Amino acid sequence: MRLSIAAAVATFTSAILLYPLFEGGRWFWSSLGVVLAVLAASVLSTRLSLPAWAAPLVSVAALWIFLTASFTAEEAWAWVVPTKESVLELAGLLSTGWDDIQRFAAPVPANEGISLLTAGGVGLIAIIVDLLAARLRRAALAGLPLLALATVPATILIDPISWPAFIIAALGFVSMLAADGRERVGHWGRAVLVRRTRAARADLPAHTADTRALRLSGKRIGFAAIALAVLVPAALPAMEPVSFFSFGVGGNGSGLGNSISIPNPIANLKGQLELPEKRTVLTYVNNDNQPRYLRIYALDTFDGDQFGMTQPEGAPENRTENGPLPPPPGLSRRVKVDNVRSTITVSDEIAKLSFLPLPYPAREIRIDGDWRADVSTLMVFSTRDEAAGVEYQVATSEPVPTADLLDSLPEGTQGADPRYLEVPDDLPPGITDLAAQETQGASTPYQAAVKLQEFFTRTGGFVYSLETQGHSNSALQDFLLRSRAGYCEQFAASMALLARIAGIPSRVAIGYTGGTQIGGRWTVGTNDSHSWPELYFEGVGWLPFEPTPAGSLGQGSARVPTYTQPRPSATASSAAPTPGATDSSADEPQDPGTRQNPRELDREALIAAGGLPPDESMPLIAKIGIGAGVFLLILLxxxxxxxxxxxxxxxxxxxxxxxxxxxxxxxxxxxxxxxxxxxxxxxxxxxxxxxxxxxxxxxxxxxxxxxxxxxxxxxxxxxxxxxxxxxxxxxxxxxxxxxxxxxxxxxxxxxxxxxxxxxxxxxxxxxxxxxxxxxxxxxxxxxxxxxxxxxxxxxxxxxxxxxxx
Structure with missing residues (x-):
C-alpha cells in the first residue's frame, strides 16, 4: 500500500508541471480526481492480492468510471456506469479537446474537452507508474512516464519550467524511490546503520530492518541531486525548444510549435468602426514625419464568401531579436526604397492583440519578447506576448515605384505563392464578366490594377456605408452588381477578388490608416481601422491600393498611393532622386550567389541606409565577462x-x-x-x-x-x-x-x-x-x-x- 500511495503522489506532483499550459483550475481537480481513482483501484487490487496483470485492468475500469461520472454523468446509468451514449459523448469530447489544443496557444482554456483530454492522459500515466512501481517493483523505471509529463511543457513553452514546480515533482519521485528502497530492505535482516549518532533500535522485531538510516542517505543524495538540477541550468545558456507536440503554428517542423488564437479580423474591423466614440489605439513618430498605413493581418485565402488568413509560421531564426527580418517577397534590389525609422507605442487598453501593427515592409524590429515574422507575409506575431502597452522601433525599406516602372515590369508571378491567385469555381458569372469588362484595354497588370481602383473610387458609382451585412456570394454579388454600397472591407475584398480574376496575385490587408498628427505624434484611433488590397508585381513585390472612396465617413485618413495617380508632366525636377531613396549603387544588380547569408548582408545594408541605430545594449563578450566574474565571485x-x-x-x-x-x-x-x-x-x-x-x-x-x-x-x-x-x-x-x-x-x-x-x-x-x-x-x-x-x-x-x- 505504501508503494501505491508513493506512486500516486509522484504522478500528481509531476502533473503540477502542466499548470502553465492551462487557464483556470478545472484541469487540476480533474487530474487529482483521476489519480485518487487509480490509487483506490491499486489499494483494492493489493487487498485482493490480484496478479500484476489484473491490477491495471481494475485501474482502467476505475479511471473510466471516474471520467464518466465527471464528464458524461447525464448519459451514464446511475451517473457512474458507462453506457453506449456516454462512450460516444466521451469520444466526442476527446475529439473536441484535441481540436482545441491544436487551435489555441498556451495557456489554453480548460474547457470540458481539454480537461477530459488532460485528465485521461494523467490517469494513464498514473496507471503505468503504479504498474511499474507497485506491481513490478521497478520504481526507477517508473520515472520514464513521469518524465513524459515534464516533457510536454518543456517542449511547448518558451519559458523554462518553474523551479518550484520542478522541485515538487522531483521530491515526489524521490519519495517513491525511498518508499521502494524501504520495501526492499525491509524484507532482509537488520541493516547496517549509516549514521554514527544513532544506534540500532532494540525494540524492532528480529525479522525487521531499521531502514531509517538508509532512507537518510537516500534523501541526502536526492536533495543534492535536486539542488544541482535547479542551480546548474541557471548557469547554462538557454536552448531553443524542440516541438515534439505540435500546437498549431509551425506545422512544418521549423516553426514555433505553439498555437496562436487568431480573432476574426473582419469582425474586429467593423466592430471598431461602429464604436460610438473614437478611442486611441496607438501613436507613432518617424524620421520623415509622414503618415503610413499600419498593417496587422494579411488575408490570403478566399473561400467564396470572404477572405481568411493562413496560420502564420514563425521559425526560430525569424525572431525579431535575431536581426533583420526575411527580405520582402518579390522586391528587387534595383527598385529605389525609402528607409524610414518609426517608434510605435500601442495603447495598454488594447486586449488580446498578438500581431504588431507595422508599416510594410518592415525590415528590422526592436521589441522585447518573443516576436516572430511570417516569411511569406512579414506579419509579426507572438504566441506568448501581447502588444498592449508595448513600445517598439521599426525600420522599413518602402519601395518607391513610379508608374513608368510598374508599366515596364515583365509579366509573371514566379515570386508569388499560387494561393494568391485561387478563386472558387462557383463564382457568379456576373463577377467574372465584370472583371473582364473593367480591365478591358489594359496591356499590363499594373494598368489593370489602376483601372480596377478607378472603378471603385470614380467610375463605378460606389458609396461608403457601414450598413452592409453578410459575406456570402449573394452579398458580394449584390455589392458589385447592384447596391454598390459598403465599407472598406467590401471594397478591399472585391478589388482583391477582381484582381485575381484578372491574373494579378492579391490579398487583403487589415490594420489602420496613418491617423492624425497631434502634438508632433501621429495618433491612430479606432475610427482609423481600415482594410485595403495588396497586389503583387514581379520585381517590386506587394503594393497597397486604395479602392475605398476618398473622404468617406470614418476613412478621412485614407490616401491613394502616388503611383496610381495620373502621371505628372515631365519636368527637370522630376528626374531628381526621391528623398530617402537608396543611392545609385542600389540600382546595380548583384549576383545572388554572393549573398551567402542574406540576413547578415541585409543588416549591414539597413544600418548603412538609415535603418535602426546600432543596439547600445551590452555586447556579448561583456556579458560573458560579467558572467565569468560573477561565477568567480561565487567560487570565492x-x-x-x-x-x-x-x-x-x-x-x-x-x-x-x-x-x-x-x-x-x-x-x-x-x-x-x-x-x-x-x-x-x-x-x-x-x-x-x-x-x-x-x-x-x-x-x-x-x-x-x-x-x-x-x-x-x-x-x-x-x-x-x-x-x-x-x-x-x-x-x-x-x-x-x-x-x-x-x-x-x-x-x-x-x-x-x-x-x-x-x-x-x-x-x-x-x-x-x-x-x-x-x-x-x-x-x-x-x-x-x-x-x-x-x-x-x-x-x-x-x-x-x-x-x-
Missing part, C-alpha cells in the same frame, strides 16, 4: 567567509586579560578568555586547510609535540606552538591560569611553519577554497537534513491511560 565565497572569520579572531588575539578574582568553573573560564578560544579555533582551521590531521584524542600539549617532531619545526616555531598549547591547557584545567598574554604573534609563526610543510598548490587551495569553511557548510547541510529527519520521525504515541483503555 568560501575564501571570503574564511577571511572574515580569521579577521574576527585576529582582533581578539591581541587582548591581554587575567582571571577574575572570584572563582568560576573551568568551562566558564574558557568562555571568559576569547583570545584563547580564538587561537585554538584558528590553529584547528589552519591544520584543516593545509590537510594536516588532528586526532580527536590528542591533548593540546601532545598535538604541539607531534607537530614539532613530525614537521621539524625550528626552535621559535616549536616554542610558539607549545605556548599556545600550554595556554589552552591552563585555561581549561588550571584553577588559576594566571595572566594570559597576546597570542597573535605565536599563531602567525605557527601558521607560517605549517605553510612551509606543504606544497604551493595546497597553499593556494587553503586560500581560495579553504577546506575548513567547506566543512562548516557541509555540517550546516547535514544539520538541515537532520531537521527533516526529526520531522519525519515524529510519531503519535498512546498515553498510558489510552493503553489501559
Amino acid at each position: 565565497i568560501p575564501a571570503a567567509i574564511r577571511l572574515v572569520t580569521r579577521s574576527r579572531r585576529v582582533r581578539t588575539l591581541g587582548w591581554k586579560v587575567s582571571r577574575p578574582a572570584d572563582g568560576v568553573t573551568a568551562r566558564v573560564v574558557s568562555v571568559n578568555y576569547p583570545s584563547v578560544a580564538a587561537a585554538w579555533a584558528e590553529l584547528d582551521d589552519a591544520l584543516c586547510d593545509y590537510g594536516l590531521t588532528r586526532q580527536a584524542s590528542e591533548t593540546p600539549r601532545a598535538l604541539a609535540r607531534r607537530l614539532t617532531e613530525q614537521y621539524e619545526f625550528d626552535a621559535e616555531s616549536g616554542a610558539a606552538v607549545m605556548t599556545i598549547a600550554t595556554t589552552v591547557e591552563r585555561v581549561l584545567f588550571a584553577r588559576d591560569p594566571g595572566e594570559i598574554g597576546p597570542l597573535n604573534k605565536d599563531l602567525r609563526r605557527v601558521r607560517q611553519a605549517l605553510a612551509g610543510t606543504v606544497s604551493r598548490a595546497r597553499r593556494v587551495r587553503a586560500v581560495l577554497m579553504p577546506p575548513s569553511t567547506l566543512r562548516r557548510l557541509r555540517l550546516m547541510g547535514e544539520g538541515l537534513l537532520d531537521g527533516f529527519d526529526r520531522l519525519e520521525n515524529i510519531r503519535w504515541r498512546r498515553t498510558a491511560a489510552q493503553k489501559g483503555a
Whole structure:
C-alpha cells in the first residue's frame, strides 16, 4: 500500500508541471480526481492480492468510471456506469479537446474537452507508474512516464519550467524511490546503520530492518541531486525548444510549435468602426514625419464568401531579436526604397492583440519578447506576448515605384505563392464578366490594377456605408452588381477578388490608416481601422491600393498611393532622386550567389541606409565577462567567509586579560578568555586547510609535540606552538591560569611553519577554497537534513491511560 500511495503522489506532483499550459483550475481537480481513482483501484487490487496483470485492468475500469461520472454523468446509468451514449459523448469530447489544443496557444482554456483530454492522459500515466512501481517493483523505471509529463511543457513553452514546480515533482519521485528502497530492505535482516549518532533500535522485531538510516542517505543524495538540477541550468545558456507536440503554428517542423488564437479580423474591423466614440489605439513618430498605413493581418485565402488568413509560421531564426527580418517577397534590389525609422507605442487598453501593427515592409524590429515574422507575409506575431502597452522601433525599406516602372515590369508571378491567385469555381458569372469588362484595354497588370481602383473610387458609382451585412456570394454579388454600397472591407475584398480574376496575385490587408498628427505624434484611433488590397508585381513585390472612396465617413485618413495617380508632366525636377531613396549603387544588380547569408548582408545594408541605430545594449563578450566574474565571485565565497572569520579572531588575539578574582568553573573560564578560544579555533582551521590531521584524542600539549617532531619545526616555531598549547591547557584545567598574554604573534609563526610543510598548490587551495569553511557548510547541510529527519520521525504515541483503555 505504501508503494501505491508513493506512486500516486509522484504522478500528481509531476502533473503540477502542466499548470502553465492551462487557464483556470478545472484541469487540476480533474487530474487529482483521476489519480485518487487509480490509487483506490491499486489499494483494492493489493487487498485482493490480484496478479500484476489484473491490477491495471481494475485501474482502467476505475479511471473510466471516474471520467464518466465527471464528464458524461447525464448519459451514464446511475451517473457512474458507462453506457453506449456516454462512450460516444466521451469520444466526442476527446475529439473536441484535441481540436482545441491544436487551435489555441498556451495557456489554453480548460474547457470540458481539454480537461477530459488532460485528465485521461494523467490517469494513464498514473496507471503505468503504479504498474511499474507497485506491481513490478521497478520504481526507477517508473520515472520514464513521469518524465513524459515534464516533457510536454518543456517542449511547448518558451519559458523554462518553474523551479518550484520542478522541485515538487522531483521530491515526489524521490519519495517513491525511498518508499521502494524501504520495501526492499525491509524484507532482509537488520541493516547496517549509516549514521554514527544513532544506534540500532532494540525494540524492532528480529525479522525487521531499521531502514531509517538508509532512507537518510537516500534523501541526502536526492536533495543534492535536486539542488544541482535547479542551480546548474541557471548557469547554462538557454536552448531553443524542440516541438515534439505540435500546437498549431509551425506545422512544418521549423516553426514555433505553439498555437496562436487568431480573432476574426473582419469582425474586429467593423466592430471598431461602429464604436460610438473614437478611442486611441496607438501613436507613432518617424524620421520623415509622414503618415503610413499600419498593417496587422494579411488575408490570403478566399473561400467564396470572404477572405481568411493562413496560420502564420514563425521559425526560430525569424525572431525579431535575431536581426533583420526575411527580405520582402518579390522586391528587387534595383527598385529605389525609402528607409524610414518609426517608434510605435500601442495603447495598454488594447486586449488580446498578438500581431504588431507595422508599416510594410518592415525590415528590422526592436521589441522585447518573443516576436516572430511570417516569411511569406512579414506579419509579426507572438504566441506568448501581447502588444498592449508595448513600445517598439521599426525600420522599413518602402519601395518607391513610379508608374513608368510598374508599366515596364515583365509579366509573371514566379515570386508569388499560387494561393494568391485561387478563386472558387462557383463564382457568379456576373463577377467574372465584370472583371473582364473593367480591365478591358489594359496591356499590363499594373494598368489593370489602376483601372480596377478607378472603378471603385470614380467610375463605378460606389458609396461608403457601414450598413452592409453578410459575406456570402449573394452579398458580394449584390455589392458589385447592384447596391454598390459598403465599407472598406467590401471594397478591399472585391478589388482583391477582381484582381485575381484578372491574373494579378492579391490579398487583403487589415490594420489602420496613418491617423492624425497631434502634438508632433501621429495618433491612430479606432475610427482609423481600415482594410485595403495588396497586389503583387514581379520585381517590386506587394503594393497597397486604395479602392475605398476618398473622404468617406470614418476613412478621412485614407490616401491613394502616388503611383496610381495620373502621371505628372515631365519636368527637370522630376528626374531628381526621391528623398530617402537608396543611392545609385542600389540600382546595380548583384549576383545572388554572393549573398551567402542574406540576413547578415541585409543588416549591414539597413544600418548603412538609415535603418535602426546600432543596439547600445551590452555586447556579448561583456556579458560573458560579467558572467565569468560573477561565477568567480561565487567560487570565492568560501575564501571570503574564511577571511572574515580569521579577521574576527585576529582582533581578539591581541587582548591581554587575567582571571577574575572570584572563582568560576573551568568551562566558564574558557568562555571568559576569547583570545584563547580564538587561537585554538584558528590553529584547528589552519591544520584543516593545509590537510594536516588532528586526532580527536590528542591533548593540546601532545598535538604541539607531534607537530614539532613530525614537521621539524625550528626552535621559535616549536616554542610558539607549545605556548599556545600550554595556554589552552591552563585555561581549561588550571584553577588559576594566571595572566594570559597576546597570542597573535605565536599563531602567525605557527601558521607560517605549517605553510612551509606543504606544497604551493595546497597553499593556494587553503586560500581560495579553504577546506575548513567547506566543512562548516557541509555540517550546516547535514544539520538541515537532520531537521527533516526529526520531522519525519515524529510519531503519535498512546498515553498510558489510552493503553489501559
